Amino acid sequence: MTGIDDLPIRDELRGQSPYGAPQLDVPVRLNTNENPYPLPEPLVARIAERVAEAARELNRYPDRDAVELRTELARYLTRTTGHEVGTANVWAANGSNEVLQQLLQAFGGPGRTAIGFEPSYSMHALIARGTGTGWIPGPRHEDFRIDVAAAKAVIAERRPHVVFVCSPNNPTGTAVDADTVLALYEAAQEARPSLVIVDEAYGEFSHRPSLLPLIDGRPNLVVSRTMSKAFGAAGLRLGYLAAHPAVVDAVQLVRLPYHLSAVTQATALAALEHTDTLLGYVEQLKTERDRLVAELRAMGCEVTESDANFVQFGRFDGPGGAHAVWQALLERGVLVRDNGVPGRLRVTAGTPAENDAFLDAMRAVLKENNR
Numbered sequence: 001m002t003g004i005d006d007l008p009i010r011d012e013l014r015g016q017s018p019y020g021a022p023q024l025d026v027p028v029r030l031n032t033n034e035n036p037y038p039l040p041e042p043l044v045a046r047i048a049e050r051v052a053e054a055a056r057e058l059n060r061y062p063d064r065d066a067v068e069l070r071t072e073l074a075r076y077l078t079r080t081t082g083h084e085v086g087t088a089n090v091w092a093a094n095g096s097n098e099v100l101q102q103l104l105q106a107f108g109g110p111g112r113t114a115i116g117f118e119p120s121y122s123m124h125a126l127i128a129r130g131t132g133t134g135w136i137p138g139p140r141h142e143d144f145r146i147d148v149a150a151a152k153a154v155i156a157e158r159r160p161h162v163v164f165v166c167s168p169n170n171p172t173g174t175a176v177d178a179d180t181v182l183a184l185y186e187a188a189q190e191a192r193p194s195l196v197i198v199d200e201a202y203g204e205f206s207h208r209p210s211l212l213p214l215i216d217g218r219p220n221l222v223v224s225r226t227m228s229k230a231f232g233a234a235g236l237r238l239g240y241l242a243a244h245p246a247v248v249d250a251v252q253l254v255r256l257p258y259h260l261s262a263v264t265q266a267t268a269l270a271a272l273e274h275t276d277t278l279l280g281y282v283e284q285l286k287t288e289r290d291r292l293v294a295e296l297r298a299m300g301c302e303v304t305e306s307d308a309n310f311v312q313f314g315r316f317d318g319p320g321g322a323h324a325v326w327q328a329l330l331e332r333g334v335l336v337r338d339n340g341v342p343g344r345l346r347v348t349a350g351t352p353a354e355n356d357a358f359l360d361a362m363r364a365v366l367k368e369n370n371r
């Protein structure tokens with residue numbers, strides 16, 4: 001039977017598997033950092049209204065530059081970060097994954113490299129691979145903070161064209177302070193002028209302020225955001241970036257024309273009208289996240305400090321390691337994530353009832369393992 005490797009596919013894709021967290025039909029799904037709260041009914045009704053309006057013009061291509069949406073996203077960023085951002089600073093695409101892909105298409109590519117500090121969001125390396133960009137795995141401290149001295153040394157030695165900083169970091173939950181970003185930015189500019197991408201997909205869940213103000217006077221710094229997490233709209237596929245207007249011009253060289261459908265633009269605009277309600281859910285999730293941290297610690301787990309809507313916990317160094325615990329939780333109807341970080345798993349903060357189910361399952365698994 002013909003398989004991928006029998007096709008004249010690019011050499012670097014041979015033997016690889018596609019990204020994918022298991023999409024299993026279990027009662028409690030806490031594995032992909034989604035927001036557990038469905039969109040509120042008034043917003044669902046508003047989406048229907050705005051989409052109906054857009055539908056009347058679906059014979060036409062959408063606004064290629066998504067100006068209204070970018071303007072509203074800029075307003076949202078200005079309001080929530082206190083930093084003045086304009087339409088020209090903002091770009092939007094189908095999920096922040098597409099934003100990151102467009103950035104690598106424009107600033108990475110064959111003969112170029114990107115660095116990320118692992119463990120981190122695995123798509124950074126996969127998007128690098130997909131765009132033919134070489135990948136450099138960068139170092140972290142044992143406690144998952146970025147090891148700034150070691151990072152600066154690797155940047156000086158390898159001179160990457162793109163530097164990824166994920167804050168709060170997935171899967172560890174660790175937020176990065178502004179001084180660290182500035183140190184990496186300066187090291188990256190010294191090595192060669194390279195693009196520093198701060199991935200703030202979970203920014204709204206952090207105790208720390210956004211790193212967005214750092215784009216001021218730093219044209220090679222980009223902050224990437226998404227409506228998948230805080231806005232509870234993972235199914236919408238809407239990500240965006242804030243940067244110097246020149247970066248926005250650069251991604252337009254590689255974006256497909258009309259990449260953002262009229263339906264997507266209309267839906268995102270409706271969601272932005274309901275920002276306050278949606279950010280209310282974020283507050284609830286932060287409380288639940290902190291409860292997960294406290295309860296897991298009370299069970300004797302080692303828990304990484306989290307600024308996101310998920311928690312990394314362990315250590316499971318017994319037989320079967322973290323994967324055995326993952327399996328035992330799954331058998332109790334709870335799906336968490338095994339990111340391959342040795343001895344650790346990641347759980348997304350769900351509704352209070354989902355979190356209770358997870359915590360009960362964890363207590364049972366730990367009890368069973370001790371027996």
Ligand SMILES: Cc1ncc(COP(=O)(O)O)c(C=O)c1O
Pocket residue numbers: 032033094095096097098121166169170199201202225226227228234237238239
């Ligand atoms: C750190 C990080 N960045 C980006 C994304 C991509 O999100 P989306 O493409 O849904 O905007 C995710 C999704 O899990 C993520 O964890």
